[in-house]
Amino acid sequence: MANLKELSERLGLSQTTVSRALNGYPEVSEETRQRVVKAAAEHDYQPNVNARKLATGKSRTIGHVVPLGEHEMINPHFSDFIAGAGAVYNQNGYDMLLKVVTAENELGAYRELKRGNRIDGVIVHGPMTNDRRPDLLTELGVPFVVHGRLVERTDGYAWVDVNNANTFKLATQHLLELGHKRIALLNGLESMCFAVRRREGFTAAMVDAGLSPDKKLMHSMEMTEPNGYEAMRALFRTDMPPTGVLCSSSVLALGASRAIRDMGLRVGTDVSLMTFDDCLSFLSNGQAHGFATTAMCSSLKLAGETCARLLLDIIDGKNVNTQIVMEADFADGATTGPAPDLAS
Amino acid sequence: MANLKELSERLGLSQTTVSRALNGYPEVSEETRQRVVKAAAEHDYQPNVNARKLATGKSRTIGHVVPLGEHEMINPHFSDFIAGAGAVYNQNGYDMLLKVVTAENELGAYRELKRGNRIDGVIVHGPMTNDRRPDLLTELGVPFVVHGRLVERTDGYAWVDVNNANTFKLATQHLLELGHKRIALLNGLESMCFAVRRREGFTAAMVDAGLSPDKKLMHSMEMTEPNGYEAMRALFRTDMPPTGVLCSSSVLALGASRAIRDMGLRVGTDVSLMTFDDCLSFLSNGQAHGFATTAMCSSLKLAGETCARLLLDIIDGKNVNTQIVMEADFADGATTGPAPDLAS
DNA sequence: CACGCTTGTCAAAGCGCTTTGGTTGTTGTG
DNA sequence: CACAACAACCAAAGCGCTTTGACAAGCGTG
Numbered sequence: 001m002a003n004l005k006e007l008s009e010r011l012g013l014s015q016t017t018v019s020r021a022l023n024g025y026p027e028v029s030e031e032t033r034q035r036v037v038k039a040a041a042e043h044d045y046q047p048n049v050n051a052r053k054l055a056t057g058k059s060r061t062i063g064h065v066v067p068l069g070e071h072e073m074i075n076p077h078f079s080d081f082i083a084g085a086g087a088v089y090n091q092n093g094y095d096m097l098l099k100v101v102t103a104e105n106e107l108g109a110y111r112e113l114k115r116g117n118r119i120d121g122v123i124v125h126g127p128m129t130n131d132r133r134p135d136l137l138t139e140l141g142v143p144f145v146v147h148g149r150l151v152e153r154t155d156g157y158a159w160v161d162v163n164n165a166n167t168f169k170l171a172t173q174h175l176l177e178l179g180h181k182r183i184a185l186l187n188g189l190e191s192m193c194f195a196v197r198r199r200e201g202f203t204a205a206m207v208d209a210g211l212s213p214d215k216k217l218m219h220s221m222e223m224t225e226p227n228g229y230e231a232m233r234a235l236f237r238t239d240m241p242p243t244g245v246l247c248s249s250s251v252l253a254l255g256a257s258r259a260i261r262d263m264g265l266r267v268g269t270d271v272s273l274m275t276f277d278d279c280l281s282f283l284s285n286g287q288a289h290g291f292a293t294t295a296m297c298s299s300l301k302l303a304g305e306t307c308a309r310l311l312l313d314i315i316d317g318k319n320v321n322t323q324i325v326m327e328a329d330f331a332d333g334a335t336t337g338p339a340p341d342l343a344s
Numbered sequence: 345m346a347n348l349k350e351l352s353e354r355l356g357l358s359q360t361t362v363s364r365a366l367n368g369y370p371e372v373s374e375e376t377r378q379r380v381v382k383a384a385a386e387h388d389y390q391p392n393v394n395a396r397k398l399a400t401g402k403s404r405t406i407g408h409v410v411p412l413g414e415h416e417m418i419n420p421h422f423s424d425f426i427a428g429a430g431a432v433y434n435q436n437g438y439d440m441l442l443k444v445v446t447a448e449n450e451l452g453a454y455r456e457l458k459r460g461n462r463i464d465g466v467i468v469h470g471p472m473t474n475d476r477r478p479d480l481l482t483e484l485g486v487p488f489v490v491h492g493r494l495v496e497r498t499d500g501y502a503w504v505d506v507n508n509a510n511t512f513k514l515a516t517q518h519l520l521e522l523g524h525k526r527i528a529l530l531n532g533l534e535s536m537c538f539a540v541r542r543r544e545g546f547t548a549a550m551v552d553a554g555l556s557p558d559k560k561l562m563h564s565m566e567m568t569e570p571n572g573y574e575a576m577r578a579l580f581r582t583d584m585p586p587t588g589v590l591c592s593s594s595v596l597a598l599g600a601s602r603a604i605r606d607m608g609l610r611v612g613t614d615v616s617l618m619t620f621d622d623c624l625s626f627l628s629n630g631q632a633h634g635f636a637t638t639a640m641c642s643s644l645k646l647a648g649e650t651c652a653r654l655l656l657d658i659i660d661g662k663n664v665n666t667q668i669v670m671e672a673d674f675a676d677g678a679t680t681g682p683a684p685d686l687a688s
Numbered sequence: 689c690a691c692g693c694t695t696g697t698c699a700a701a702g703c704g705c706t707t708t709g710g711t712t713g714t715t716g717t718g
Numbered sequence: 719c720a721c722a723a724c725a726a727c728c729a730a731a732g733c734g735c736t737t738t739g740a741c742a743a744g745c746g747t748g
Contacts, residue, residue, distance in 0.1 A: 003704055014728045019706065029726060046459035050397035051704035054733050059394060064442075068427060074481070078423050083412060086444025095462070096442045098408075100430025115390035117734095118439070225598070254598055261605040358698045363736060373696060395734035398703050430745055461704095694745075701738080708731080715724075 001041045013283075022047070023077075031202055061095040062311060063119035065110060067103045067126075077249075077278050077300055078125070081147065084304025085123065092312055094120075107136055114140045121311045123147060127193045145311040147303060149323075151193045158314060158322035160307045162298045166196050167231070167328040168201030169208075171246055171274050171296050174330070176209050179243035179339035180272060184217040185230050186256060187248045195220060198248055198276070217242050221252075227254025229262075236263055243339045247275040253293055257335070272336040292333035298326055346387040355383055359507045366391070397412045397461075402456060405439040406655060407463035409454060411447040411470075421593075421622050421644055422469070425491065428648025429467065436448035436656055438464075451480055458484045465655045467491060468478050473504075489655040492506075493667075495537045502658060502666035504651045506642045508538050511672040512545030513552075515618050517588055517639050518674070520553050524588035524616060528561040529591045530600060539564060542592055542620070561586050566598075573600025578608055591619040598639055601679070616680040620672070635676035642670050 008018040013032065018327075021028045021036035028036075053059050064085075066078065082096075087098050097119060101109045110133065121143035124133050127150050134157050137144045146159040168185075175183050185202045187260045188195040199218065206226045216238055221227040228247065232255065235241055247253040253275035260271050267273050277295035279302075306324055313320045352362040357376065365372045372380075382557045383389075397403050402578035407431075410422065426440075435439050441463060454477065457463045465487035468477050469495050478501050481488045490503040512529075519527050532539040545563065550557040560582055565571040572591065576599065579585055591597040597619035604615050611617050617658045621639035623646075650668055657664045 004706095005704075015705080016707080016729080017727055020727095023706085027726065029470075032726080044459070045458065048398070048704050049460040049462050050403060051395055051733090052706075053394035053707040054392070054398050054735085055704080057733070066430075068431075082442065083444055086442065090443070090445065096444075097444045098426065098430065098440045099434070100440075101434065112390065115388070116393040118393050122435055254602075258602070258605075259597075261602075328676075348736095350736075359735080360699080360737080361697060366696095367736085371696065376696080395703090396736075398705085399734080399736040401703075664726050689748105691747085692745100694746100696741105697743100698741080699739095700744085701736105703734105703736085706731105706733085709729095711728075713724100714726100714736105716725085717722085718720095 001046045003048065005038075007039060007043060007045050008064075011044070013037060019316070030284070033165060048051075057117070059095075059118055059120050060093060060099050061119050062089060063097045063099060063100060063110075063113050064125065065106055065113075065122060067101055067106045070177045073251035074174075077280060080278065080280055080300040081125075081304035084299075084301035084306075085288040086304075088305050094312065107132060109140065110136060110140065114142050121145075121315050123307050123311060126290035128191050129196065131193075135212075138340040143311065145307045145314070145322075147307050148194050151196050154323070155329075158310060160303060160310060160324045160326065162194075162303070162328055164197035165201035165204070165278065167296045167298070168198040168246065169205040170201075170328075171276070172202050172205035172211075172332065174204065174294070175244040175246065175272060175274060175336065176211075178244070178272060180242075180335060181211060181339065182214070182217065182240060182242040183244040183246060184235050184242035185219065185246050185248075186221050186228060186252050187218065187220045190220045195248065202246065214240075218220045223252050223254040224253050225258075228252035229259045230255070232256040232259035233263070241314035242271070244272040244336075245274070247273070249273055250277050250280060250293070250295075256303045257293075268335045268337045270340055272339070274336055275330070294333065294336040295331045296328040297331050298328040302326070346390065347370065348388045348389075351380075351387060351389050354387070355380060359686045362489065364422045367447075374614040383602040385656055389505060398516065401461065403439075403464050404437060405441050405463050406433060406652070407441045407443060407454075407457050407466040409443045409445060409450055409457075409466060411445055411450045420671070421624060424622065424644040425469075425648035425651075428643075428645035428650075429652040430648075430655070430656060432649050432652035439655065451476060454480060454486065458486050465489075465659050466598065467651050468653060472535050473537060473540065475537070487655065487658045489658070491651050492536075492538050495540050496668070504647060504648070504654060504670065506670045506672055507540075508541035509545035509548070511620065511640045511642070512542040512577060512590065513543075513549040515620070516546050516549035518551075518601040518638070519588040519590065519618060519680065520549065520555075522588070522680060524557070524586075525555060525559065525683065526584060526586040527562070527588040527590060528579050528586035529573060529590050529592075529670055530596050531562065531564045532567050534564045546590065558584075560584075567593040567596050567597050568670060569602075569617045572596035573603045574599070576603035577607070586615070588680075589618070591617070594619055594621050594624060594637070594639075601637075612681045614684055618680055621675070636675065636678035636679075638680040639675045640672040642672040642673050647668070 004015050004018060008015045011018060017028060021033045022040060035235040086096055099109050124144055124146040124166050127146050127148040129151050131150060132307060134146060146157060149161045172183060187199055190196055203213045219231045221231060247256055257267050257273055260267050260282055265271055274294045277297040279299040281298055302328060348359050349361060352359045357363060361372060362380050365377045366384060430440055440489050468488055468490040469488050471492040473495050475494060478490060490501060493503040493505045516527060517641045531543055534540055563575045565575060589600055591600055597617060601611050601617055604611050609615055618638045621641040623641055623643040647670060
């Protein structure tokens with residue numbers, strides 16, 4: 001229950017000095033600082049955050065506004081990202097304010113956070129095509145970092161993104177090298193920027209290999225397990241099913257692989273399966289278990305850390321490189337193999 | 345940029361009156377209230393949240409402290425719970441403060457949140473055996489709601505929980521009625537209270553049916569997909585594999601079902617699979633797709649809403665029923681069938 | 689008509705911190 | 719020795735809101 005006033009009275013010092021001592025200002029002798037720090041610890045003193053926020057005008061809080069998707073779902077990937085970002089906030093004395101909104105209220109939410117002086121910065125999740133958030137935030141003067149990057153422009157704002165195009169190009173090339181020619185892409189919704197870039201990488205690899213990408217083999221969907229299942233089954237209802245499949249997320253891959261097995265086919269032999277792997281903790285593509293999916297891996301948790309760190313640097317006015325590209329790692333697994341028409 | 349002072353000057357009123365008008369106090373004439381509200385809207389006035397927090401001593405913020413597990417994972421279920429709770433907070437003008445901590449720092453985190461006056465209440469996630477959080481929070485005088493309930497005592501604190509024991513009893517009985525006698529339980533870690541209750545329900549049903557539960561068929565693990573896979577394979581390495589399997593989460597069930605298929609067996613025919621289904625958005629056990637898992641369902645999102653609502657009521661000093669039991673719904677699916685030894 | 693009650697308003701005192709702009713000694717320099 | 723420079727500290731003024739206590743005006747009542 002102690003406050004600054006009481007503490008300073010007890011010490012026979014002014015509030016100014018006590019405050020400065022605790023906040024590491026140089027105008028305090030080392031001796032008094034020791035005394036103050038000790039007394040603060042003894043009396044279990046912790047400054048009232050709200051008073052500090054008011055006095056400084058800084059809230060030491062980062063906002064994460066997460067829109068509920070069409071099907072009212074929060075991206076399951078979110079947990080891992082948050083875990084990474086949250087750790088960085090803790091280390092730096094920042095709080096994380098999470099706001100769950102419906103898509104149409106999202107812009108309003110940012111306005112409100114800003115006006116109420118609730119946040120010092122925000123992370124923009126899941127950038128979409130024609131996303132209005134970056135412009136709004138710039139206009140409002142709210143520091144922000146985009147996790148991902150816009151399709152329309154990649155300059156003039158801070159972002160942290162996986163090299164999606166190249167990653168999917170490499171993945172596709174891996175399947176091509178195994179002899180696959182009919183390769184399917186199970187992608188996220190193309191309203192999401194990452195999905196657009198991934199398709200471009202996929203297409204580029206196909207074109208480079210002298211193949212023309214088949215529209216019938218490219219599907220976009222919300223990345224749920226059932227959707228992966230259904231898309232896979234749909235692919236095999238066509239006259240020319242793929243021999244290789246590239247998934248945009250482990251969750252889709254789970255569904256796809258279930259479908260393959262349900263159709264009596266073997267993953268890795270009859271159908272090769274690759275996925276982009278966010279290193280989600282609960283799906284951990286553990287090599288230890290001997291059934292790893294061949295994947296391009298990039299940790300979402302690490303992305304969370306990186307975004308958070310970048311944002312805090314920006315808030316501190318540090319002159320930092322504000323565009324960070326993360327490269328995904330190739331992880332060979334048991335779900336890919338030579339194209340069956342060549343093998344047979 | 346408008347603040348109360350400016351607004352009141354512009355209106356020729358005192359700050360008191362303007363503040364009261366906006367906050368719906370009765371001592372203001374309807375006429376001036378209209379005028380104030382209108383002016384506030386015009387000047388885009390929004391009270392500074394931090395100033396208000398300081399003045400009132402209330403933070404209008406609910407804390408969610410989530411510990412990183414042993415394997416540094418945040419429960420993937422978390423997203424859905426948060427979605428539900430977040431919506432309720434929004435409706436009531438509350439903010440959600442998310443704090444990610446390592447397990448050993450969790451108690452300290454609560455202390456800090458309280459001392460800094462950062463929160464009006466907290467939700468306690470994933471209660472464990474010998475959980476010290478409820479006692480600490482009671483001691484600190486922080487209102488809280490536990491999502492789940494303690495094994496040791498169910499009185500003296502507010503909680504919202506699924507009827508785990510009964511749910512698992514019913515699920516087990518369903519398998520028993522199908523003729524299964526060797527039934528396995530793939531459960532969460534028994535350091536979690538819910539896992540203990542689920543095992544008790546499972547055991548009770550077995551005992552009621554005159555069967556003695558086989559320790560070899562009961563496994564506890566962190567609920568990841570690979571763990572489900574591995575546990576399932578392990579079960580079939582024993583001399584007497586089960587014909588029915590009950591999983592504590594859809595994620596485990598995914599792994600288990602993958603294992604079953606990998607062993608060349610058919611789910612629903614050779615091995616019956618049931619699961620507890622949290623209605624996770626990204627795994628939606630869609631009946632639409634015709635391959636639903638037989639499950640006991642209870643929406644985590646709904647649990648989030650319920651917890652949040654209860655907590656806000658408690659903070660408002662409403663005299664409410666502080667213990668809420670949610671019953672899970674049975675959903676018949678395609679993953680269960682008559683026990684094979686009877687069928688053959 | 690005098691009294692108390694209600695209604696609508698306001699000035700001013702916090703809330704607990706940070707920060708500005710001193711003030712006091714002490715030390716170093718020419 | 720005089721003067722500047724510095725180190726260490728303090729009083730007081732905010733930050734922008736809520737809330738207390740006072741007050742003036744209007745009203746019905748006996």
